Amino acid sequence: MDKKIAFIGGGRMGESLIKGVLESKLCNKNNISVSDTSAERLDSLKKSYGLKTFSDNREMIAEADIIILCVKPQVIDKVLENIADMCGLNKLIISIAAGITIAAIKNRLPGEKGRVIRVMPNTPAMIGEGMSAISGSQGVTDEDMSKAMAIFGAVGKTVVVKEEMMDAVTGLSGSGPAFIYMVIESMADAGVKLGLARDVANILAAQTVKGAAEMALNSGKHIGELRDMVTSPGGTTIAGLDALEKKGLREAMMSAVEEAAKRSMELGKRDK
Numbered sequence: 001m002d003k004k005i006a007f008i009g010g011g012r013m014g015e016s017l018i019k020g021v022l023e024s025k026l027c028n029k030n031n032i033s034v035s036d037t038s039a040e041r042l043d044s045l046k047k048s049y050g051l052k053t054f055s056d057n058r059e060m061i062a063e064a065d066i067i068i069l070c071v072k073p074q075v076i077d078k079v080l081e082n083i084a085d086m087c088g089l090n091k092l093i094i095s096i097a098a099g100i101t102i103a104a105i106k107n108r109l110p111g112e113k114g115r116v117i118r119v120m121p122n123t124p125a126m127i128g129e130g131m132s133a134i135s136g137s138q139g140v141t142d143e144d145m146s147k148a149m150a151i152f153g154a155v156g157k158t159v160v161v162k163e164e165m166m167d168a169v170t171g172l173s174g175s176g177p178a179f180i181y182m183v184i185e186s187m188a189d190a191g192v193k194l195g196l197a198r199d200v201a202n203i204l205a206a207q208t209v210k211g212a213a214e215m216a217l218n219s220g221k222h223i224g225e226l227r228d229m230v231t232s233p234g235g236t237t238i239a240g241l242d243a244l245e246k247k248g249l250r251e252a253m254m255s256a257v258e259e260a261a262k263r264s265m266e267l268g269k270r271d272k
């Protein structure tokens with residue numbers, strides 16, 4: 001990509017994206033710049049990736065074609081207030097701030113216009129296995145969407161969704177890693193209860209989740225069919241599945257995603 005990308009905020013997500021686009025060779029480091037409030041952080045990013053770093057957002061974005069907002073939702077207002085007059089239609093703005101709507105961003109831009117894309121990534125982006133949902137808006141071109149998909153594709157998989165689905169995405173893939181950590185932890189605890197050493201139980205549980213996820217993603221088989229492949233008549237797996245049904249795992253997981261989505265909706269309303 002020959003566009004100049006400016007990352008505002010070089011924290012966990014900002015750094016993950018920078019690392020991803022550089023490692024995938026999507027962008028040359030000369031086309032990437034990053035700003036942050038912490039001089040120490042900028043120093044570390046400069047040392048690790050050889051990037052141009054800035055403490056002044058306005059100075060950084062002057063030359064940028066794409067601005068990626070990687071700051072916390074609480075500081076988005078302050079950041080936009082400072083740079084709004086420089087964010088004309090010649091710049092593509094991509095925000096990953098959870099719960100901040102495209103309308104809220106556009107409202108802070110001159111003439112309430114702008115090429116704005118909203119993305120909801122998740123923490124496995126830090127190891128290149130993220131899941132990002134991307135929403136465009138009026139004024140965003142197909143080329144803009146392709147660019148966003150390429151950038152977030154460098155840290156995992158991407159899907160395009162309507163913005164009204166962002167709360168559902170937040171509840172599922174945004175909060176989802178925490179739900180799965182709890183699954184891994186409880187499977188490993190069961191292993192320990194049955195006499196396995198903790199480190200052995202942890203790897204058995206985590207690799208089982210990873211392997212099952214890879215099968216679900218790549219085998220081309222329906223998830224029910226994959227489950228049937230492990231479940232022989234009168235065997236061990238059906239006994240375990242029966243216990244999970246009786247204890248309500250399916251319902252518990254559906255409620256977890258729904259409650260997280262509901263909370264995302266509430267927080268979005270409050271932060272408007």
Ligand SMILES: NC(=O)c1ccc[n+]([C@@H]2O[C@H](COP(=O)([O-])OP(=O)(O)OC[C@H]3O[C@@H](n4cnc5c(N)ncnc54)[C@H](OP(=O)(O)O)[C@@H]3O)[C@@H](O)[C@H]2O)c1
Nearest residue numbers: 009011012013035036037070071072073096097098121123
């Ligand atoms: N982490 C996730 O799983 C995840 C998932 C989806 C979406 N997101 C979104 O991603 C965004 C970033 O999250 P994060 O976890 O990467 O946060 P983070 O680690 O706190 O990174 C944000 C960085 O921005 C810096 N910053 C603050 N004000 C700034 C300003 N005015 N100009 C430039 N930089 C500034 C912060 O510096 P200081 O620390 O000095 O304030 C910090 O280094 C959030 O909006 C979050 O909602 C995160």
